[in-house]
Amino acid sequence: MTPKKIAAFAIGPIGGAVLGLISLPVITWFFSQEDVGRMAMLQVTLGFSTLLFSLGLDQSYVREFHEAKSKPALLKRAMMPGLVLLVLAVLLLLCLGGALAEWLFGVREWHLSTLVALALVASYISRFLSLVLRMNERGVAYSMSQLLPKLLLLLIIGTYIAFSAEKNLTNLVVANTAAIAFVCVIFGWNTRTEWLTGIRTKLDVEQLISMLRFGLPLILGGLAFWGLTAIDKVFLRSLASFEELGIYSVSVSFAAAATILQSVFSTVWAPTVYKWASAGQGLENVHRVTRYILALVVLGFTLAGLFSWIITLFLPKNYASVQWIVVSCIGYPLLYTLSETTVVGIGISRRTSFSMLAAVLAFAINLAGNWWLIPIFGAAGAAVSTCVSFWVFFFLRTEFSAFLWMPMPRLLLYSFTLISVFGAVVFTLWGEALNSLMMTYWLVVLGCWGFAFRAEIAELIRFFVGVIGNRVV
Template sequence: MTPKQIAVFAIGPVGGALLGLISLPVITWFFSQEDVGRMAMLQVTVGFGILLFSLGLDQAYVREFHEAENKPALLKSAMLPGLVMLVIMLLVLLAFGGALSDMLFDVANWHLSVLVAFALVANYISRFLSLVLRMNERGLAFSMSQLLPKLLLLVIIGGYVAIDAEKNLTNLVLANTAAIGLVCAIYGWNTRVEWVAGIRTRLDIEKLKSMLRFGLPLILGGLAFWGLTAIDKLFLRSLANFEELAVYSVSVSFAAAATILQSVFSTVWAPTVYKWASVGKGLENVHKVTRYILALVVLGFALAGLLSWVVIYFLPSNYAGVQWVVVSCIGFPLLYTLSETTVVGIGISRRSSFSMLAALIAFVVSLIGNWWLIPPYGAGGAAVSTCVSFWVFFFLRTEFSIYLWKPIPRTLLYVFTLVCVAGAVVFTLWGEVLRGWMMGYWLAVLAVWGVVFRSESREALGFLVRKVKREA
């Protein structure tokens, strides 16, 4: 994949993260805090629907794509079983009236259940059709399909404001469902040749069995990682209330700025490192890249700690707690990105079971942490639990990679990340009391960062200066 192609594919994740950073804070001004919290449950459910009902066949589709002679038939084999199961399950739930919406929103309404069911089906279909674009390297269509739903959501919310529509749960669910439906329609139009041809093909049962043998074992690891990123919201739903869930969701949306680094790096890094491995050259650069990402991670934590107070100017007064919670929330994207640089040994050795084990152990840590911390600390407890869990995830991926491949320098990695995570934990739980001390703490971290990473800073600055001069 060329740098231009990589850039085109990165437009979607980066633009989506930026629009997500805007959309949820905007929604907080027009909808109740409880309803904003309820929307988090919709997002959790939509993600779980893809993970569970895809049966791992989305990964099998990617694995088999380049070797398959009849790619539309491959799409049908991958997509159809889970879609049938999902539709049957939803029809059963809808037969009980508002049971589905009651489970998610604590509001028993049949029309809300229908909207949720539509969102689940549309999002499932979108997942597979997006893979068609991705595997055919149609980067612009892939990226635009990710951006347009976020834009539509903002347009619909703006329309509600313009016509003074009622700001209730039904309209908020409708806006989100319409956005999901739009992306499905766009994917459907852009991939119409493939799925229409797939409908006309016969289902290859033997091929399906082969794909299931590959895909089903991946569900366990996927469930563990989903749990690691979603269990905090489920615990908040059951152990706290929707108001705390809203504070946490808005904090996560601000922390999504850090997912830009994650999205861009993940797009570029995996193809590059496996290309190095295939030719046996360039792997010495892994350590250098790890230091650069570590520098960005530490800088991200320090700046978040120093500047988190800015977010209160973009939110209603009942979201004041976001300024403390957001610092721990950035732990997920930052530590996950760092772990992508240290986990290369697992990928090179093709021992993916170790990645699954790391996710399972971190998930257990998250379960214990959420159960322990949410009752006394609410959204702050959920953020701290997730942040600590992702440090455990990063630590285990690093150690497993070393065990399977070769040693890497890691003292600096562990010291700096522990300092940042410990600071984030204290900041989130007791930052309001220790406000002045915490500002001093993050300034000290920033000062040490300037000394330790001075060579990386000079190199990065020199690169930017040279690039500006060339373009001038």
């Protein structure tokens, strides 16, 4: 993938993160802390339903894309089974009245259940249609489909404020559901050729069974990964309060700045690696890419630790603890991105059961960590548990990949990530009391980072100087 295409894919995550950082403080000032927490439960449910009902066929679609004779037929095989199951499940839940809203928000309202149901279906469809844009390397369309819904959400919230609308849960759910439905419409328009052609194709049951053999083992792993990323919110909902959940969800939202790296890299990396594998070349670049991503991960932890205090300038006083919690929250996107570079051996060898095992073991650790830490530390405990669990997840994926494919240098990987996670944990739990000491710690880590990655830094400087020089000429 060329730098121009990478830049096209980067527009959406970067622009979406910027719009999110603009809209988030507005939401915290306009809506109650409890309702902000309730929105976290909506996001948890959307992630769970997409992972469960996709049946692992979204991963099969990515794996088989370059080898499929008919791309629209492949899309139909991947998308249709889960969509049918999801629609049936949604209709059954709506027959229960407001039960779905009560489970999520603690409020039994049928109209809220209907809005959630609409969001579930739209989110599922968007998942598969986004893969069409990704795999066809249509970066601008993919980015616009991510960027426009964030802009719509911001416009709706702005309209609420301008017209003094009620600061209630219904309006917040309407805004979020409208944004999710809008992205589905945009994805549908941008991929209309593929899915309209796919509808007319005949469903190849034999090929579907083959895809399910690859994808079904990923269901348990996918659910475990969902638990790894979402069980903290479920535990906060049951062991703490919606207020603590609100603080945590705001911390996670600010940590979404780190998901720029995750989104851009994951979007580009999976298609690139599988293209290398199908062509039998380019795989020697994996270790080089890993070093660059490790450098970005460590830099991300360090900068977050040094400058998280800036967040307090934009939030109400009751969100002051976000500045400490956010540093552990960035562990998920950063460590997950790093693991994407070290896990390629599992995908290439098609031993997906090892990915499942890594997710299950890390999920078990996160369960125990949340059960232990949330009653003591609240939202901070949830952030620490998830951060540590993702380091375990990264470690297991790396070791399994080395075992199944080829060894890789791992001393630098483990030492720098452990130093970063240790600092994040201490900063989150006791940063307020150890403020000056923690600033010194992060500065030392930054100095070690500069020495260890001096070659990569010098290479990047030469690259940018060359680009600027060529433009001047």
